[in-house]
Amino acid sequence: MTIDEKYMHRCLSLAKPGAGYVAPNPLVGAVLVHHGNIIGEGYHKKFGEAHAEVNCIHSVKPEDKNLISQSVLYVSLEPCSHFGKTPPCTDLIIKNKIPKVVIACRDPFHDVNGKGIEQLTAAGVEVETGVLEKESKDLNKRFFTCNKYQRPYIILKWAQSSDKKMAPLNPPPVGGGTFENSKNSRLFISNENTNRLVHKWRSEEAAILVGTNTALQDDPELTTRLWPGPSPTRLILDLNLRLPNHLKVFNKKQRTIIFNYRKNEIIENLQYFRLNQEETIVKQIINALYKLKIQSVLVEGGSRLLQSFIDEGIWDEARIINNEQLIINNGLAAPSFPQLKKEKEMTILNDKIYFYRNTQL
Numbered sequence: 001m002t003i004d005e006k007y008m009h010r011c012l013s014l015a016k017p018g019a020g021y022v023a024p025n026p027l028v029g030a031v032l033v034h035h036g037n038i039i040g041e042g043y044h045k046k047f048g049e050a051h052a053e054v055n056c057i058h059s060v061k062p063e064d065k066n067l068i069s070q071s072v073l074y075v076s077l078e079p080c081s082h083f084g085k086t087p088p089c090t091d092l093i094i095k096n097k098i099p100k101v102v103i104a105c106r107d108p109f110h111d112v113n114g115k116g117i118e119q120l121t122a123a124g125v126e127v128e129t130g131v132l133e134k135e136s137k138d139l140n141k142r143f144f145t146c147n148k149y150q151r152p153y154i155i156l157k158w159a160q161s162s163d164k165k166m167a168p169l170n171p172p173p174v175g176g177g178t179f180e181n182s183k184n185s186r187l188f189i190s191n192e193n194t195n196r197l198v199h200k201w202r203s204e205e206a207a208i209l210v211g212t213n214t215a216l217q218d219d220p221e222l223t224t225r226l227w228p229g230p231s232p233t234r235l236i237l238d239l240n241l242r243l244p245n246h247l248k249v250f251n252k253k254q255r256t257i258i259f260n261y262r263k264n265e266i267i268e269n270l271q272y273f274r275l276n277q278e279e280t281i282v283k284q285i286i287n288a289l290y291k292l293k294i295q296s297v298l299v300e301g302g303s304r305l306l307q308s309f310i311d312e313g314i315w316d317e318a319r320i321i322n323n324e325q326l327i328i329n330n331g332l333a334a335p336s337f338p339q340l341k342k343e344k345e346m347t348i349l350n351d352k353i354y355f356y357r358n359t360q361l
Contacts, residue, residue, distance in 0.1 A: 004074070004102055007031050007038075008132040011076040011104070012139055014043040014052070019204045020230045021046045023295045026077055026107070026143040030056035032098075034071040039064045053079055053089040057096060069097040076136045078107040078129075081116040090119045100126040104136035108147040137361045142206075142296040144361045145316060151286040153296040154314060155205065156306050157198065158334060159189040159321040159351075165331030166303050189323045193348045196226045201319070203229025205296045207257075207289065210249075211237045211305040221248040222300075233257065233294060237285070237305060239275070257292075259285055282312045306335040318356040325350050 001009075014029030022044050030052040032040035042055025050058075053075055060068060079089035079101070093101060101120055106129065107113055120127050137144055142153040160166055168187055190198070202208055203224045210220065215236055223231040234249055234256040241262050243249075249256055255269045259281075265272040275284045289297065299306055299315075309315045318337070337356075346353040 002131075003036075004128070004131045007033055007072075007074040008076065008102065008104055008136075010038070010041070011052075011074050012132065012135055014041055015076055015139060018044050018046075020232075023047065023142065023206045024146065024293045026140045028052040028075065028077045030073060030075040032056050032060065032068065032071050032073050034064070034067045039067055039071060048085040051080065051086060051089050052076075054086070054092060057092060069099070071098060072100045072102060073098050074102045074131075076104045076132075077140065078103050078105070078112055078114075079116045079120070080107065080112050081119045082111045088116075088119075090116050090123075093120060093125065094123045098125065100128070102131055103127065103129045104131055105129065105133040108144055110147075141316070141361060145359070146290070146295045148361065149359075150290055151314070152206070152289045152294055154286070154309060154316050155201070155296065155298045156309060156315050156318040156335070157201065157298055157300050157320075158303070158306055159194075159323065160334040161189060161326040161328045161331065162322065162324045163327050163329065163331075164334045164336075165328035166301075166334045167332045168328050169330050169332060187328070189326060190321045190351055191349055194321050194351045194353065197348065197353075198321075199224045199227035200229065201298060202232055203227050205232050205298045206294045207233040207235050207297045209235040209237065209285075209297050209299045209305070211302045212239070212243060214301040214305075215243055215247060215249055219247050220300075221251070221253075223254060232298065235259065235285075235289075235297065237281070239281075241272075259288070280312065282308050282314055286314060303332055303335055310335055310337045313358075316357065316359050318354075318358070320354045320356070322352045322354060323350060324352055 010031050011029035015027040018027045025047050029043040031038055040056045040060035042052050042059050044052045081088045081090045117127050145153040208222050222234045231254050234254055236249055236258045238258050239261045241260050252268055257271045257273055259273050259275055261275055261277050263272050264274045273288055340356050343355045343357050
């Protein structure tokens with residue numbers, strides 16, 4: 001590992017706690033180094049607030065302020081050069097006479113993309129790029145996907161039994177046994193540990209999507225009750241508006257968007273978004289979310305909705321919780337897709353989680 005990679009790893013590590021808080025901005029970390037000593041570091045903490053470079057420079061102790069103009073600034077993404085919610089970071093770098101900036105990768109956002117580097121270079125700042133570029137892109141896969149494909153980053157998630165069923169069709173007989181003879185009975189496939197992990201996943205995404213049957217049968221709240229992070233915007237596919245108002249998704253505790261064929265209407269933090277019956281549902285949803293600046297979506301069900309994303313080829317990750325101890329037999333089949341290479345596996349007690357990737361940045 002080179003010295004530059006060492007400090008860039010620190011930048012990437014600093015950036016991670018911003019997940020769930022900074023979207024639609026990217027996750028960014030910054031470190032200021034003077035002759036091998038870190039004198040300042042920071043990250044982008046919340047959308048609309050100071051960027052990583054600003055927090056880094058402002059973190060320098062008063063007695064070390066004179067060292068800023070003799071230091072190297074490491075940052076995991078190209079500094080911005082335009083006025084957005086905050087002033088340009090390039091102006092602050094130039095003002096503090098920082099002589100060298102090491103950048104992991106360019107910012108794909110059209111208002112930045114190369115312009116920050118150009119502005120720094122024009123001011124006489126030495127700029128080096130490409131240090132841990134792949135790692136930086138992976139950290140900001142949501143941001144890069146949104147800018148490259150003009151759509152949110154799509155994560156598919158479901159739990160299945162060892163025989164690849166998501167739910168029983170029939171209730172179990174009295175006293176236990178296999179699930180063979182009932183309709184629409186609720187079965188908890190995952191355990192407490194994986195449930196908590198799923199709530200952590202929810203906190204990292206901008207939105208969560210379920211279909212009509214999932215909302216009706218499970219009555220989920222779709223929040224992060226089991227994890228101390230922000231709850232995502234709730235997205236409900238209810239084409240004919242047949243869901244009753246007493247369901248938890250209508251409790252107005254969280255912003256909720258209902259995709260339907262009937263109306264456009266906003267009632268407090270409930271938004272009804274009308275779709276066109278003549279167009280593909282999945283593409284309409286992702287186009288709407290892109291316009292609404294929703295950068296990532298966790299699709300949690302049901303089976304038909306998940307399969308529709310797979311069939312359209314519009315997904316980036318699949319996270320499948322597989323209970324290897326459970327056999328359902330006559331049950332609702334889990335989604336299926338062409339065999340792709342598993343990126344990694346994770347085992348939590350009796351549940352094994354498979355991770356798949358579909359697109360590469």
